[in-house]
Amino acid sequence: MSSLPTPKNREAIFTDRLSARKRRGMIFRNVCLAMTIFGVLSLGALLYDTIGSAFTWAAVEEREVRGRVQPNVVQTWSLWEGIYNRDELQRLTAENYPEAEFRFFSWVNINFLTNFPSRFPELSGFRSPLIGSLMVIGITALLSFPIGTGAAIFLEEYGTKGWISRIIETNIANLAGVPSIIYGLLGLTIFVRGAGGLTGGQTVLAGAFTMTLLSLPIIIVAARESIRAVPPSQRQAALALGATRWETTYSHVLPSALPGILTGTILAMSRAIGETAPLITIGALTYVAFDPSGARDIFTVMPIQIFNWVTLPQATFHNLASAGIVVLLSILLTMNGIAIVIRRKTERTW
Amino acid sequence: MAQRSLRPEMRRAAKEAPVGDAIMSARDLSVHYGAFQAVRDVNLSFYENRITALIGPSGCGKSTVLRCMNRMNDLIPIARVSGEVLYHNHNIYGPNIDPVEVRRRIGMVFQKPNPFPKSIYDNVAWGAKINGYRGSMDDLVERSLTQAALWNEVKDKLKDSGLSLSGGQQQRLCIARAIAIQPDVILMDEPASALDPISTLKIEDLMQELTRNYTIVIVTHNMQQAARSSDFTAYFSVGEDRAGYLVEYGPTHEVFTNPKDPKTEDYITGRVG
Ligand SMILES: Nc1ncnc2c1ncn2[C@@H]1O[C@H](COP(=O)(O)OP(=O)(O)O)[C@@H](O)[C@H]1O
Ligand SMILES: [Mg+2]
Numbered sequence: 156m157s158s159l160p161t162p163k164n165r166e167a168i169f170t171d172r173l174s175a176r177k178r179r180g181m182i183f184r185n186v187c188l189a190m191t192i193f194g195v196l197s198l199g200a201l202l203y204d205t206i207g208s209a210f211t212w213a214a215v216e217e218r219e220v221r222g223r224v225q226p227n228v229v230q231t232w233s234l235w236e237g238i239y240n241r242d243e244l245q246r247l248t249a250e251n252y253p254e255a256e257f258r259f260f261s262w263v264n265i266n267f268l269t270n271f272p273s274r275f276p277e278l279s280g281f282r283s284p285l286i287g288s289l290m291v292i293g294i295t296a297l298l299s300f301p302i303g304t305g306a307a308i309f310l311e312e313y314g315t316k317g318w319i320s321r322i323i324e325t326n327i328a329n330l331a332g333v334p335s336i337i338y339g340l341l342g343l344t345i346f347v348r349g350a351g352g353l354t355g356g357q358t359v360l361a362g363a364f365t366m367t368l369l370s371l372p373i374i375i376v377a378a379r380e381s382i383r384a385v386p387p388s389q390r391q392a393a394l395a396l397g398a399t400r401w402e403t404t405y406s407h408v409l410p411s412a413l414p415g416i417l418t419g420t421i422l423a424m425s426r427a428i429g430e431t432a433p434l435i436t437i438g439a440l441t442y443v444a445f446d447p448s449g450a451r452d453i454f455t456v457m458p459i460q461i462f463n464w465v466t467l468p469q470a471t472f473h474n475l476a477s478a479g480i481v482v483l484l485s486i487l488l489t490m491n492g493i494a495i496v497i498r499r500k501t502e503r504t505w
Numbered sequence: 506m507a508q509r510s511l512r513p514e515m516r517r518a519a520k521e522a523p524v525g526d527a528i529m530s531a532r533d534l535s536v537h538y539g540a541f542q543a544v545r546d547v548n549l550s551f552y553e554n555r556i557t558a559l560i561g562p563s564g565c566g567k568s569t570v571l572r573c574m575n576r577m578n579d580l581i582p583i584a585r586v587s588g589e590v591l592y593h594n595h596n597i598y599g600p601n602i603d604p605v606e607v608r609r610r611i612g613m614v615f616q617k618p619n620p621f622p623k624s625i626y627d628n629v630a631w632g633a634k635i636n637g638y639r640g641s642m643d644d645l646v647e648r649s650l651t652q653a654a655l656w657n658e659v660k661d662k663l664k665d666s667g668l669s670l671s672g673g674q675q676q677r678l679c680i681a682r683a684i685a686i687q688p689d690v691i692l693m694d695e696p697a698s699a700l701d702p703i704s705t706l707k708i709e710d711l712m713q714e715l716t717r718n719y720t721i722v723i724v725t726h727n728m729q730q731a732a733r734s735s736d737f738t739a740y741f742s743v744g745e746d747r748a749g750y751l752v753e754y755g756p757t758h759e760v761f762t763n764p765k766d767p768k769t770e771d772y773i774t775g776r777v778g
Contacts, residue, residue: 316582388619392679395577396632396686397609406631407621 203235205484208477212237213260214248226277228471229255262478271444272460276471281479283443284460287359290447291456292428294363295370300420302367303374304409307416310375311382312404331372338369339436347437355451357438362454365433370423377419381412414501421494425487431458457483528553528720529574529611529690533588536569536578543569545748546588549739551690556712556721558731558757561741562772566749567724570741571692574722575611576604592690609636612688616695618675620667620682625650625659628667628678632686645685652718653681654711673704680711684719691715693723697730709734728773732761740769 164171211231218227229252232244237259248257270280314320342365346354354361385408393403434456441463443455457479464476527550536544544566551557551574559567569578576597578584589596597607620628629646638645646663650656655677659670667678676696683691693712697705705727712721712734725731731738738760740753753760753769764770 386619388615388617389621391577391580391613391615392619392621392682393631394580394605395575395608395613395615396635396682397605398632398635399605402635406635411622 307378339433381415
């Protein structure tokens with residue numbers, strides 16, 4: 156005797172429970188849809204706010220600064236406000252600032268990218284934090300990619316599967332979740348105070364070393380996963396041809412795992428480029444009006460400068476902060492785009 | 506490599522000639538995986554330019570014995586080998602033996618085709634390159650692919666990925682890869698079990714060709730295949746203690762037509778396994 160319920164009516168076998176099942180399916184679908192909408196809306200709100208404040212409508216007067224005529228922004232309105240309410244804003248400008256011209260004003264512009272920060276918002280730029288961030292991230296990538304890959308190769312290809320390796324494994328996974336400020340404190344102790352002779356103190360190099368510590372666990376975990384995804388049959392094939400462990404790893408395991416390792420590295424770098432706390436902890440500056448002369452010079456980074464602008468009272472500095480966020484987000488999106496392209500190009504079915 | 510290749514008509518003569526010395530032998534070979542004994546006291550010899558088939562029910566340790574022959578068992582951390590495996594009278598499990606050098610001389614073809622995700626050309630060339638081959642790589646690749654009966658099918662697309670080939674072609678590519686480093690012995694673990702019947706026959710024909718230059722040991726669960734293509738057959742079974750052991754070993758026609766052990770007869774006639 157069958158224990159499954161069967162409809163009494165034979166014709167109804169395939170139709171009986173259909174509507175109830177459809178209704179239940181619909182509920183699950185809609186709950187998930189609502190969650191998706193929530194996520195998309197919060198992201199949308201963030202972008203709406205930032206873009207509206209980085210690209211603005213402004214009442215602009217001319218002003219002489221150091222013998223040169225410069226624009227002086229006396230009031231700004233968000234991009235969206237200007238689109239919906241242009242005539243009204245034009246009237247307001249004419250009324251309140253007879254000297255001023257009403258026009259579109261993008262805070263992300265050539266001056267912004269090439270000037271140093273300044274106390275005049277219209278002249279203020281993002282140059283030193285941009286260069287500082289790129290230097291820190293560049294050195295971090297150069298250090299953490301080979302170290303992380305090497306550690307992952309050791310753990311996966313050479314390490315024995317004993318209790319020591321299990322402890323190391325667990326610790327590395329946990330390190331990936333340690334709050335970044337703790338890496339900052341570590342960096343302050345080791346790289347600023349301890350190895351100050353090498354790094355020169357509160358410098359790009361100390362920042363990059365600290366960021367390397369922070370990125371390594373993420374890279375090691377990602378690299379181990381992609382090394383583990385290389386089928387053992389590939390290693391066996393190489394070893395059976397009289398290859399050594401290293402020849403096998405270098406010629407077969409690494410090339411197959413490389414896309415995954417690179418993706419992990421890029422993701423770790425995009426986390427590092429947005430980190431503020433550890434760099435403030437090791438003593439990165441908030442105001443730098445020169446290019447770092449090298450890796451052993453003091454520096455600032457983008458998120459610190461953005462934070463600095465946000466804390467200033469004048470509204471126009473908040474526009475600068477938004478412009479900084481737009482630059483930072485563009486760099487992040489580019490990096491993630493590269494990671495996606497790498498993954499797409501090298502997708503493999505064994 | 507010394508030019509050992511004989512013309513086809515000479516090969517038959519060679520086969521009918523008395524069997525020479527064993528190129529490899531196992532002496533009291535036992536294998537444990539952790540505490541579990543998988544193979545017990547195997548004594549067995551492989552003869553030059555002959556095909557030896559290892560048959561028996563699954564789990565009786567055929568693959569384990571095969572992996573002992575070129576120290577691929579070293580890759581399994583819990584595997585422990587005792588006894589001797591002699592290759593030209595060297596015990597390959599002796600002290601100071603370099604397993605890399607062992608595998609260079611005793612090649613292996615696996616059950617599932619596993620070409621590298623590289624071009625067909627590089628699949629064949631890589632092993633020779635790392636083993637320090639000096640000479641025309643193009644010639645070597647052509648020769649190896651020809652010996653593996655694959656040249657005509659791939660000569661116009663050597664730059665294509667090895668993974669773009671069919672299963673049977675991939676397996677022949679793996680054979681070409683194995684012979685490109687000019688080993689003495691080729692171990693094959695059920696090389697045709699993942700293939701269709703046509704590809705299987707191609708592999709069997711290919712094995713016959715290869716005996717001109719190589720000694721072949723093949724694990725197979727296909728009784729016809731063993732009967733058709735091997736010169737010697739070793740029948741393994743599983744004992745009471747679940748350890749595999751060698752029941753009977755001899756020339757294939759004797760094992761199949763006149764087995765000494767009733768267990769062999771039961772297996773061959775399909776009453777067991
Ligand atoms: N890597 C391994 N770890 C543990 N046990 C294994 C391993 N490989 C094989 N065995 C065991 O050894 C025995 C023989 O296996 P195998 O040599 O693969 O047999 P066959 O190839 O004849 O089917 C089986 O009981 C199997 O479970
Ligand atoms: Mg097997």
